[in-house]
Amino acid sequence: xxxxxxxxxHYLHHASWSALPPEDRELLELAAxxxxxxxxxxxxxxxxxxxxxxxxxxxxxxxxxxxxxPAGTCAERTALHAAMAVLPKGVVESLAVVVPQxxxxxxxxxxxICRQALVEQERRQEGxxxxxxxxxxxxxxxxxxxxxxxxxxFDSSQLGKKAR
Ligand code: THU
Numbered sequence: 001x002x003x004x005x006x007x008x009x010h011y012l013h014h015a016s017w018s019a020l021p022p023e024d025r026e027l028l029e030l031a032a033x034x035x036x037x038x039x040x041x042x043x044x045x046x047x048x049x050x051x052x053x054x055x056x057x058x059x060x061x062x063x064x065x066x067x068x069x070p071a072g073t074c075a076e077r078t079a080l081h082a083a084m085a086v087l088p089k090g091v092v093e094s095l096a097v098v099v100p101q102x103x104x105x106x107x108x109x110x111x112x113i114c115r116q117a118l119v120e121q122e123r124r125q126e127g128x129x130x131x132x133x134x135x136x137x138x139x140x141x142x143x144x145x146x147x148x149x150x151x152x153x154f155d156s157s158q159l160g161k162k163a164r
Contacts, residue, residue: 011142017134027094027132050096059086076095123157
């Protein structure tokens with residue numbers, strides 16, 4: 001007989017940035033600043049990201065689009081891959097993703113491919129990263145891991161391999 005198994009999704013919803021500690025507000029500010037470097041002539045949807053490594057380095061990223069649409073990359077993966085290209089043994093402590101404030105805008109939540117890439121990083125660093133998903137001067141969603149957003153994910157363990 002089939003069993004019903006449930007997965008609970010726990011996250012924090014902050015009504016505004018002011019409720020957050022200064023280091024989180026700073027990371028969100030840096031992500032907002034990074035959005036100015038987005039190359040989004042097709043979607044006109046500029047997204048900024050900023051990663052804080054456990055060692056303290058900050059790595060920004062923004063979405064970079066392409067006339068061949070699938071060749072573009074989201075802000076999250078731009079930042080993640082830039083970070084790992086220079087700090088291959090680094091541990092991502094937090095990733096902030098920010099979109100500008102437009103009427104009624106909600107925090108942007110990572111696409112499926114980015115979730116997969118972020119979960120891979122959690123396997124690689126053998127620990128979770130925090131996600132801060134915010135709107136400039138608006139609400140912020142905080143999760144305690146990327147896996148929270150991708151339960152039952154496909155990962156290296158299913159290939160019988162260790163990510164490292
Ligand atoms: N995008 C991001 O950079 N991050 C997200 O979390 C969602 C979407 C980008 C991809 C594309 O350049 C544009 O937003 C519209 O989808």
